[in-house]
Amino acid sequence: MSTKQQLQSAFSESLGIEPTQVIDSLSYNSIAEWDSTAHMILIAELENEFKVMLDTDDIIDMSSVAKAKEILAKYNVEF
Amino acid sequence: MELSGYQVVLHEVTQSDIELIRQWRNDPNVSQYMLCQDIISQKQQLAWFKNIQLDTSQQHFVIHYKGLPIGVANIRTCYQGESLNTARAIEPGLYIANDKYRNNILAFAPTLLLNDYCFEQLGCQELKAIVKADNTAALNYNAKLGYQIEKSTENQADVIAITLHKNDYQQRTVQLKALLSR
Numbered sequence: 001m002s003t004k005q006q007l008q009s010a011f012s013e014s015l016g017i018e019p020t021q022v023i024d025s026l027s028y029n030s031i032a033e034w035d036s037t038a039h040m041i042l043i044a045e046l047e048n049e050f051k052v053m054l055d056t057d058d059i060i061d062m063s064s065v066a067k068a069k070e071i072l073a074k075y076n077v078e079f
Numbered sequence: 080m081e082l083s084g085y086q087v088v089l090h091e092v093t094q095s096d097i098e099l100i101r102q103w104r105n106d107p108n109v110s111q112y113m114l115c116q117d118i119i120s121q122k123q124q125l126a127w128f129k130n131i132q133l134d135t136s137q138q139h140f141v142i143h144y145k146g147l148p149i150g151v152a153n154i155r156t157c158y159q160g161e162s163l164n165t166a167r168a169i170e171p172g173l174y175i176a177n178d179k180y181r182n183n184i185l186a187f188a189p190t191l192l193l194n195d196y197c198f199e200q201l202g203c204q205e206l207k208a209i210v211k212a213d214n215t216a217a218l219n220y221n222a223k224l225g226y227q228i229e230k231s232t233e234n235q236a237d238v239i240a241i242t243l244h245k246n247d248y249q250q251r252t253v254q255l256k257a258l259l260s261r
Contacts, residue, residue: 029216030180036223039184040254056086056261060185 003050009070010049011065014042017018024066050077082140085188085259089140089152096141100151103176105230111205112174112214114238134228135162142175142189150175152189154197157207168205168242182216188259190224191252198245206243212236225251 001009011022015033028034034042043059046052046068052075055063062068069079092100101124110116115218119127127236131139137155141148150173157168171193175181197203208226210217218239225247229240 028184030114035219036184036255038185040258043258054261056259059258059261060086060183063183 003072003077005051007046007065007068007079010045011042011068014038014045022065024069025064028062029066040069046072050075080138082192084186084192084195085256086144087188087192088143089189089192090143092128092131092139092151094128096148097124099148100124100141103151103174106176108172108178108181109176112211112217114209114211115175133165136166136220138163140189142173143187144180144185147177149177149180150189152193154193163201166201168207169201169203170207170209171197172208176192184258186220187223187255190220191256193257194224194243194248194252198248204245206248208241208243210239210241214238221250223255224248 008019008067009021011017011026012019015031015038017031017033021031026034028039039062043054043062047054050072052072054071056072058074061069071078080091090096098121101119101121103197104113105118131137137153139151139153142150145159153172154163154169155172156163156166157170159165161167163169171190173186173190173193175186180186197206200230208221210221218241221241221243224243226241226243227247229242
């Protein structure tokens with residue numbers, strides 16, 4: 001699975017949405033499914049999927065799919 | 080006075096803050112969610128500030144994140160004649176003025192800090208709030224913290240009264256606190 005697919009799967013599973021909804025502009029609280037509870041599940045899923053431990057600044061900054069890619073790039077995950 | 084935790088700092092409001100707070104409070108992006116939406120003048124703001132200096136039933140804080148002021152948090156007693164130190168129930172309030180953090184998980188941070196202060200340091204047993212019925216964002220936000228709707232307002236159209244008990248708050252916020260405390 002490519003890193004793009006891994007990211008898409010992590011968002012889709014954590015938020016309970018279709019993979020096709022996982023686009024760069026999708027942002028926290030922009031849909032009912034991405035609330036604080038889903039955000040916590042998402043963080044855990046991304047950490048598990050990409051074998052990283054995000055710091056709190058990253059958790060706060062992870063406000064969209066696009067930002068998730070930027071943040072994971074800091075942990076050497078290429079998209 | 081200052082409270083610090085969950086990545087934010089709450090500084091008690093000083094006179095140098097009041098103009099910034101007034102501008103925030105008059106911004107339609109903030110005022111639309113308030114029960115009172117009147118425009119506040121500089122004169123009114125100064126009178127408000129002088130009043131809160133003497134009032135032991137309320138406290139007001141500016142929220143700082145990474146050294147930047149991003150919003151306001153406040154608490155007041157629910158029952159007349161009580162001070163915050165002896166209050167049975169306290170009403171917290173919050174708004175995030177900075178667009179970047181309004182719809183962000185960080186918006187929980189000042190609330191967690193304030194609620195901890197109320198339950199742990201002030202020793203109150205309940206937090207209460209009145210929320211506009213159409214403010215679904217606030218209702219969802221408060222539900223995540225463990226607030227429950229008071230039956231007495233279930234038939235009212237405009238506002239909803241909610242209550243948070245200490246035990247519910249502690250159980251509901253374990254994961255959120257851990258996430259904001261790394």
